[in-house]
Amino acid sequence: MRYTIAHHNPVTPVIQNLGLMNQYLIHRSIDFGLLHEAKQLQFLDVHLSWLMHKATRFNFVAEIADGKTLLVGEGNLSFVLSLAKMPKISSSQLVATTFETKSNLSQEAATNAKKLQSLGVTVLHGVNATKLATALGSWKFDNIVFQFPHVGSREPVEGRNPNFILVRDFLKSAVRQLQTGGKVLISGVDSPHYHGAFQFDEAAEAAGLKTPVSYPFEPSEFPGYEHTMTNEDENAIDHHRKFRTWVFRH
Secondary structure, eight states: OOOOOOTTSTTHHHHHHHHHHHHHHHHHHHHTTOHHHHHHHHHHHHHHHHHHHHHSOOOHHHHHSSSOEEEEOOTTSHHHHHHHTSTTOOGGGEEEEESSOGGGOOHHHHHHHHHHHHTTOEEEESOOTTOHHHHHTTOOEEEEEEESOOOSOOOOBTTBOHHHHHHHHHHHHHHTTEEEEEEEEEEEEOSHHHHHHHOHHHHHHHTTOOOOEEEEOOGGGSTTOOOOOTTSOOOHHHHOSOEEEEEEEO
Protein backbone atom coordinates (compact mmCIF):
# COMPACT_ATOMS: atom_id res chain seq x y z
CA MET A 1 0.00 0.00 0.00
CA ARG A 2 1.09 3.62 -0.62
CA TYR A 3 0.68 5.69 2.56
CA THR A 4 -0.16 9.39 2.28
CA ILE A 5 -0.81 11.94 5.00
CA ALA A 6 -4.37 13.17 5.55
CA HIS A 7 -3.91 16.28 7.68
CA HIS A 8 -7.57 16.62 8.65
CA ASN A 9 -7.30 13.65 11.07
CA PRO A 10 -4.54 13.64 13.72
CA VAL A 11 -4.22 9.83 13.74
CA THR A 12 -3.44 9.46 10.05
CA PRO A 13 0.25 10.49 10.36
CA VAL A 14 0.62 7.80 13.04
CA ILE A 15 -0.92 5.18 10.76
CA GLN A 16 1.28 6.41 7.92
CA ASN A 17 4.46 6.03 9.98
CA LEU A 18 3.45 2.55 11.09
CA GLY A 19 2.72 1.63 7.50
CA LEU A 20 6.08 2.89 6.23
CA MET A 21 7.90 1.06 9.03
CA ASN A 22 5.95 -2.09 8.26
CA GLN A 23 6.86 -1.83 4.56
CA TYR A 24 10.53 -1.61 5.54
CA LEU A 25 10.21 -4.68 7.76
CA ILE A 26 8.51 -6.64 4.96
CA HIS A 27 11.39 -5.93 2.57
CA ARG A 28 14.02 -6.74 5.19
CA SER A 29 12.28 -10.01 6.08
CA ILE A 30 12.27 -11.03 2.43
CA ASP A 31 15.96 -10.08 2.11
CA PHE A 32 16.80 -12.42 5.02
CA GLY A 33 14.59 -15.21 3.73
CA LEU A 34 12.07 -14.86 6.54
CA LEU A 35 9.10 -15.51 4.29
CA HIS A 36 6.69 -16.58 7.04
CA GLU A 37 7.37 -13.37 8.95
CA ALA A 38 7.04 -11.33 5.77
CA LYS A 39 3.62 -12.87 5.14
CA GLN A 40 2.48 -11.99 8.65
CA LEU A 41 3.65 -8.41 8.15
CA GLN A 42 1.73 -8.26 4.88
CA PHE A 43 -1.45 -9.15 6.78
CA LEU A 44 -0.67 -6.24 9.08
CA ASP A 45 -0.22 -4.00 6.04
CA VAL A 46 -3.75 -4.86 4.90
CA HIS A 47 -5.11 -3.93 8.32
CA LEU A 48 -3.18 -0.65 8.36
CA SER A 49 -4.60 0.12 4.94
CA TRP A 50 -8.10 -0.43 6.32
CA LEU A 51 -7.34 1.85 9.27
CA MET A 52 -6.12 4.57 6.91
CA HIS A 53 -9.40 4.42 5.02
CA LYS A 54 -11.35 4.62 8.26
CA ALA A 55 -9.35 7.60 9.53
CA THR A 56 -9.51 9.62 6.32
CA ARG A 57 -12.45 11.98 6.08
CA PHE A 58 -14.76 11.09 3.20
CA ASN A 59 -15.73 13.96 0.90
CA PHE A 60 -19.13 12.83 -0.40
CA VAL A 61 -19.55 15.73 -2.84
CA ALA A 62 -16.06 15.36 -4.30
CA GLU A 63 -16.64 11.63 -4.78
CA ILE A 64 -19.63 12.18 -7.05
CA ALA A 65 -18.55 15.47 -8.64
CA ASP A 66 -17.03 13.67 -11.62
CA GLY A 67 -19.15 11.61 -13.96
CA LYS A 68 -22.84 10.81 -14.10
CA THR A 69 -24.67 10.09 -10.84
CA LEU A 70 -27.91 8.19 -10.27
CA LEU A 71 -29.81 8.72 -7.01
CA VAL A 72 -32.49 6.17 -6.14
CA GLY A 73 -35.25 6.09 -3.54
CA GLU A 74 -35.07 9.85 -3.19
CA GLY A 75 -38.39 10.28 -1.36
CA ASN A 76 -38.92 14.04 -1.03
CA LEU A 77 -35.96 14.77 -3.35
CA SER A 78 -34.40 17.16 -0.83
CA PHE A 79 -31.01 15.43 -0.87
CA VAL A 80 -30.50 15.65 -4.62
CA LEU A 81 -31.81 19.23 -4.56
CA SER A 82 -29.11 20.11 -2.02
CA LEU A 83 -26.49 18.47 -4.23
CA ALA A 84 -27.73 20.19 -7.39
CA LYS A 85 -27.20 23.61 -5.80
CA MET A 86 -23.57 22.94 -4.88
CA PRO A 87 -20.91 24.68 -7.02
CA LYS A 88 -18.85 21.51 -7.55
CA ILE A 89 -21.80 19.51 -8.86
CA SER A 90 -22.98 19.64 -12.46
CA SER A 91 -26.76 19.30 -12.15
CA SER A 92 -27.08 18.02 -15.72
CA GLN A 93 -25.07 14.98 -14.63
CA LEU A 94 -27.62 14.03 -11.97
CA VAL A 95 -30.50 11.60 -12.46
CA ALA A 96 -32.90 11.51 -9.49
CA THR A 97 -35.52 8.80 -9.05
CA THR A 98 -38.35 8.14 -6.61
CA PHE A 99 -40.05 4.86 -5.82
CA GLU A 100 -43.37 6.72 -5.73
CA THR A 101 -45.14 7.38 -9.01
CA LYS A 102 -45.69 10.99 -10.05
CA SER A 103 -49.34 10.89 -8.94
CA ASN A 104 -48.36 9.62 -5.48
CA LEU A 105 -45.68 12.21 -4.71
CA SER A 106 -46.01 14.33 -1.59
CA GLN A 107 -46.50 18.04 -2.16
CA GLU A 108 -42.91 18.65 -1.04
CA ALA A 109 -41.55 16.05 -3.45
CA ALA A 110 -43.60 17.44 -6.35
CA THR A 111 -42.33 20.96 -5.64
CA ASN A 112 -38.73 19.77 -5.38
CA ALA A 113 -39.09 17.81 -8.63
CA LYS A 114 -40.00 21.00 -10.47
CA LYS A 115 -37.06 22.85 -8.92
CA LEU A 116 -34.70 20.05 -9.97
CA GLN A 117 -35.96 20.02 -13.53
CA SER A 118 -35.45 23.79 -13.74
CA LEU A 119 -31.84 23.20 -12.68
CA GLY A 120 -31.32 20.63 -15.42
CA VAL A 121 -31.61 17.48 -13.30
CA THR A 122 -33.33 14.48 -14.87
CA VAL A 123 -36.15 13.31 -12.58
CA LEU A 124 -37.90 9.96 -12.95
CA HIS A 125 -40.71 8.48 -10.87
CA GLY A 126 -41.96 4.96 -10.16
CA VAL A 127 -38.44 3.51 -10.24
CA ASN A 128 -37.81 0.33 -8.25
CA ALA A 129 -34.22 0.38 -6.91
CA THR A 130 -34.03 -3.42 -7.16
CA LYS A 131 -35.07 -3.38 -10.85
CA LEU A 132 -33.22 -0.40 -12.26
CA ALA A 133 -32.89 -1.78 -15.80
CA THR A 134 -36.68 -1.76 -16.15
CA ALA A 135 -36.70 2.04 -15.97
CA LEU A 136 -33.17 2.90 -17.09
CA GLY A 137 -32.43 0.31 -19.75
CA SER A 138 -28.77 0.42 -20.76
CA TRP A 139 -27.97 3.74 -19.05
CA LYS A 140 -24.64 3.63 -17.25
CA PHE A 141 -23.47 5.69 -14.29
CA ASP A 142 -20.21 6.47 -12.54
CA ASN A 143 -21.94 6.74 -9.17
CA ILE A 144 -25.17 5.25 -7.83
CA VAL A 145 -26.44 6.63 -4.53
CA PHE A 146 -29.07 5.26 -2.14
CA GLN A 147 -29.65 7.37 0.98
CA PHE A 148 -30.97 5.55 4.05
CA PRO A 149 -32.64 2.55 2.40
CA HIS A 150 -35.39 1.01 4.50
CA VAL A 151 -38.38 -1.15 3.63
CA GLY A 152 -40.55 0.08 6.51
CA SER A 153 -41.41 -3.52 7.47
CA ARG A 154 -40.10 -6.23 9.79
CA GLU A 155 -41.72 -9.15 7.99
CA PRO A 156 -38.99 -11.65 6.96
CA VAL A 157 -38.32 -12.18 3.25
CA GLU A 158 -36.68 -15.44 2.18
CA GLY A 159 -36.15 -16.05 5.89
CA ARG A 160 -33.98 -12.92 6.18
CA ASN A 161 -34.35 -9.36 7.40
CA PRO A 162 -36.20 -7.52 4.58
CA ASN A 163 -33.67 -4.69 4.69
CA PHE A 164 -30.85 -7.09 3.85
CA ILE A 165 -32.89 -8.38 0.91
CA LEU A 166 -33.52 -4.80 -0.25
CA VAL A 167 -29.81 -3.86 -0.18
CA ARG A 168 -28.71 -7.16 -1.73
CA ASP A 169 -31.17 -6.88 -4.61
CA PHE A 170 -30.40 -3.19 -5.08
CA LEU A 171 -26.67 -3.90 -5.35
CA LYS A 172 -27.29 -6.70 -7.84
CA SER A 173 -29.36 -4.31 -9.93
CA ALA A 174 -26.94 -1.40 -9.53
CA VAL A 175 -23.86 -3.27 -10.77
CA ARG A 176 -25.55 -3.68 -14.16
CA GLN A 177 -25.86 0.10 -14.47
CA LEU A 178 -22.30 0.95 -13.39
CA GLN A 179 -19.60 2.20 -15.69
CA THR A 180 -16.25 0.43 -15.43
CA GLY A 181 -14.62 1.72 -12.27
CA GLY A 182 -17.91 3.05 -10.94
CA LYS A 183 -19.10 2.85 -7.34
CA VAL A 184 -22.23 2.54 -5.24
CA LEU A 185 -22.76 4.69 -2.14
CA ILE A 186 -25.25 3.81 0.58
CA SER A 187 -25.69 6.07 3.60
CA GLY A 188 -27.36 4.90 6.78
CA VAL A 189 -27.48 4.93 10.54
CA ASP A 190 -24.26 3.91 12.29
CA SER A 191 -25.51 1.49 14.93
CA PRO A 192 -25.16 -2.25 15.70
CA HIS A 193 -28.89 -2.74 15.06
CA TYR A 194 -28.63 -1.14 11.61
CA HIS A 195 -25.49 -3.10 10.72
CA GLY A 196 -27.17 -6.34 11.77
CA ALA A 197 -30.28 -5.63 9.75
CA PHE A 198 -28.54 -4.73 6.50
CA GLN A 199 -25.47 -7.01 6.54
CA PHE A 200 -23.64 -4.86 3.99
CA ASP A 201 -20.63 -7.17 3.69
CA GLU A 202 -22.77 -10.19 2.81
CA ALA A 203 -24.93 -8.14 0.45
CA ALA A 204 -21.80 -6.94 -1.36
CA GLU A 205 -20.51 -10.49 -1.76
CA ALA A 206 -23.87 -11.62 -3.17
CA ALA A 207 -23.68 -8.84 -5.76
CA GLY A 208 -20.09 -9.65 -6.74
CA LEU A 209 -18.66 -6.51 -5.12
CA LYS A 210 -15.73 -6.03 -2.76
CA THR A 211 -16.32 -5.63 0.96
CA PRO A 212 -17.44 -2.01 1.35
CA VAL A 213 -15.38 0.65 3.09
CA SER A 214 -17.39 2.99 5.32
CA TYR A 215 -16.90 6.61 6.29
CA PRO A 216 -18.71 9.04 8.59
CA PHE A 217 -21.63 10.86 6.94
CA GLU A 218 -22.75 14.27 8.18
CA PRO A 219 -26.27 15.29 7.03
CA SER A 220 -25.72 18.89 8.16
CA GLU A 221 -23.27 19.34 5.27
CA PHE A 222 -26.27 19.21 2.89
CA PRO A 223 -28.45 22.31 3.49
CA GLY A 224 -32.15 21.62 3.13
CA TYR A 225 -31.78 17.85 3.32
CA GLU A 226 -34.67 16.28 5.22
CA HIS A 227 -34.75 12.51 5.01
CA THR A 228 -38.14 10.80 5.00
CA MET A 229 -38.86 7.08 4.88
CA THR A 230 -40.94 5.67 2.06
CA ASN A 231 -44.66 5.68 2.92
CA GLU A 232 -43.88 7.00 6.41
CA ASP A 233 -43.41 10.34 8.12
CA GLU A 234 -40.42 9.20 10.19
CA ASN A 235 -37.05 10.88 9.80
CA ALA A 236 -33.95 8.76 10.44
CA ILE A 237 -31.74 11.83 10.76
CA ASP A 238 -33.83 13.29 13.60
CA HIS A 239 -33.89 10.03 15.56
CA HIS A 240 -30.18 9.16 15.39
CA ARG A 241 -26.85 10.92 15.90
CA LYS A 242 -24.26 8.88 14.02
CA PHE A 243 -24.32 8.02 10.31
CA ARG A 244 -22.00 6.40 7.78
CA THR A 245 -21.65 6.04 4.03
CA TRP A 246 -20.69 2.59 2.73
CA VAL A 247 -18.80 2.62 -0.59
CA PHE A 248 -19.02 -0.47 -2.80
CA ARG A 249 -16.70 -1.19 -5.72
CA HIS A 250 -15.94 -4.05 -8.09
